[in-house]
Amino acid sequence: MDAKIETAGTDDVIGRPSQAEAEAAVRTLIAWAGDDPAREGLIETPERVVKAFREFYCGYEQDAAETLDRVFDEAGGYDDMVLLRDIPFFSHCEHHMVPFIGKAHIAYFPDGGVVGLSKLARVVELFARRLQMQERLTAEIAAAIDDGLKPFGVAVMLEAEHHCVSMRGAQKQGVSTVTTSFLGRFKTDAAERARFLSMVNGR
Structure with missing residues (x-):
């Protein structure tokens, strides 16, 4: 009987093929x-591809x-923007299963507590290690930080090059796609949005 896995972040339960079935599918594609x-x-x-897929898409098994889940309540009274800039990531587009590679920039206004900086990078990694659209990836990162930290505001910007554009179709190299998501103070305060964008672009 097929093993059952629960997709992280959803209530959907899907049937997962065996490793042997996955390897057979790779052999079919090679022949095709x-x-x-x-x-x-x-x-x-086929064995190597299946092993690589397990790494590429490990985000489905993470929450x-x-x-x-661990917020430091004592931040020394700090109440200004926290910005983590130039977080490298890669993901795979859900339309062609081809990589897109780029950097993420994340900011939030803490409401009394802060989170370890590495945790923000791990959130990016978690959602990126799934079949994705860049637009949805941006929104999911922002929503997860908003839900987990309950800050006054969250800002997320992703910049990425999509290999489905550079390697197939239009075959245009060096094209960068930029997406943003603003919540809370960043959504309602144009000056804070501008400050975030200035701090990101000021590198």
Whole structure:
């Protein structure tokens, strides 16, 4: 019987194929591409691809709420913007399963407590390690920080190059896609939005 997995962040339970079934699917794709999955250089490729997929998409088995479950209530009275800039990430577009690679910039206004800076980077990683659209990835990161920290405001900006644009279709290299999500104070206060963007672009 197929194992059942729960998709992190949802109530959906899906059937997960066995490793043998996944490897058979890779062999089928190799043959469809026009090569021989039984030749020496490709014999172990299905196993390696399945192992790589387990790393690429490990975010489905992680929970953002658990990542942000420890808040430090004593921040020395600090009540201004906290900005984490240039967080590298990669994800895979859900339309072609081709990578998009870039940097994330995250800011929030703490409401009495702060979170370890590495936790913010882990939230980016958690959602990026799924099949994604950049627009949804941006919104999910912002919503998770807002839910987990209950801050006065959250700002998220992602800049990424999509290899489905550079490697196929239009085949235009160096095109950068920028997406933003603003919540709370950043959404209602244009001056704080501008300050965030200035601090990000001022690097």
